[in-house]
Amino acid sequence: MSSMQFGIFSVSDITPDPTTGKAPTENERIRAWNAMAKKADEVGLDVFAIGEHHNPPFFSSSPTTTLAYIAAQTKNILLSTATTLITTNDPVKIAEDYAMLQHLSEGRMDLTLGRGNTGPVYPWFGYDIRDGIALAIEHYDLLRKLWTEDVVNWTGKHRTPLTGFTSTPRPLDGIPPFVWHGSIRSPQIAEQAAYYGDGFLHNNIFWNKEHTEQMVQLYRRRFAHYGHGEPEEAIVGLGGQVFMAETEQKAKDFFRPYFDNAPVYGGGASLEDFSELTPLTVGTPEMVIDRTLSFREWAGDYQRQMFLMDHAGLPLDVVLEQIEILGTEVVPVLRKEFDRMRAPGVPDAPTHAARVAASRADGSVESSAQPAARDDVDTGAAIAKQDGE
């Protein structure tokens, strides 16, 4: 495993191809994800991550179902989310679903928690958007307990209390899935990631580097404040968006109609202005390499670089070709160059195997990794135990 992970992430939009006017069906797009993940695995990318949405034109409402299916069809690629809604999902269900995914994928997964960007999702799931930060904080507090404590007694403001509850399956090898916290503008979430010593992923695809730097540096500083190591040892991930061809002109000519009609940013700034203001790079693989390598100048040495490749109605064959170029021409150079520039002491990107090895080395997890036998397997006994505490 290399010190940095490179991957692709997708929001799951179903958008008509602006050059033909034809939109893929839901089934075609869902199948396309599987093809993309397999291609990414074949060409040696490290991560395939998917978003979570609960409204059209997006289809990705059930990330763990999707990722488990993909896990069965791929060999090495790590499966992740971008993001899992920590606010409106029940943390108990997140604990269960992702622990199950962890077992089925043999640890080849992690997840990125976020608050989402669609306001109505809160009321649809019975919550209030004004509680967004509070929900993210409280739900994650519970999620961690569910993964690290075999029997959980818990009371909070936003969810019904738990007494004598055991989330199953227990995390694989006694090591919970690695968690990234994703936020583009909330210092509270950078603080949360730092407090726990978890990863922080800034999806900067709509943001200038000054803003992204401010968020990443706050997280690094607070990571050190909470005693997890030096600021340089914090675990950072970034976003990116690229489209490549043999020449810059060819790349721009092909990509421009997709850019101009893209959901979210289409109809606004020109491709050229947008490329200057955000990480978007439309050009040759060399241009993508140079641009991406420059991220470390303001973010510091970091662990994960994700690319958006399949949105705005781009046809699957084009997306697969882009993944191929990324995996064969871009990432090998990025690995080598990032490694060459990397300061000593910067941790490698987290993987399940490395985390298991590290915890065994410091004795925090028994090598058998069998959960301790419970003496309170029925609720009555658990309540009695809690009352006696």
Next chain:
Amino acid sequence: METKRITVVAAGLSEPSSTRMLADRLAEATEGALLEHEVAAEITVVELRTLAVDIASMMVTRVETAAVQEAIKQVVEADAIIAVTPTFTMSYSGLFKSFFDLVDKDALTGVPVLLGATGGTARHSMVLDTAMRPLFAYLKAAVIPTGVYAASEEWATSGLSNRVQRAGRELASVIRNLPRARATDPFDPEGADFETFDQLIGRS
């Protein structure tokens, strides 16, 4: 001499515009009133006309250009704001509203604001109190009592000058006596507005 930063936001569309003229006169009156109390004014003018395309682009893409970023910074960091719009279809112009839509809703809390508006006839003068004042009330700004509306026919009258002078004195007085309480940087862990994890989880 103490210096106060005043940012003038002018949403006029023509060049030169009567909106910009009113804005400049309000800024001048405020500066004069401050000088009487040995306070200097550093005045920055944000002409929204030059930012119109960037503002529209930011509305649809969320991507901030350097020029819009600088304009917003000038507004949220000011000691006082003079906001002047032409009256369009019974209200402030869409450009004026779009710009303030991009300003964080808490960034103007407690900032002294002087309102000004221009229009063809005096019949639209209620725009100050029916449109502009509620907008800045929502933003929790400290809007001063006198707003100045200038109809085309008034540019030759002393009535307008008197109102401009009075508004300038009122704004200067608020700037001196009730200076804005500055929000601290939410990204500064030592700042008063930073929320530590203990505060977030409610254990502190």
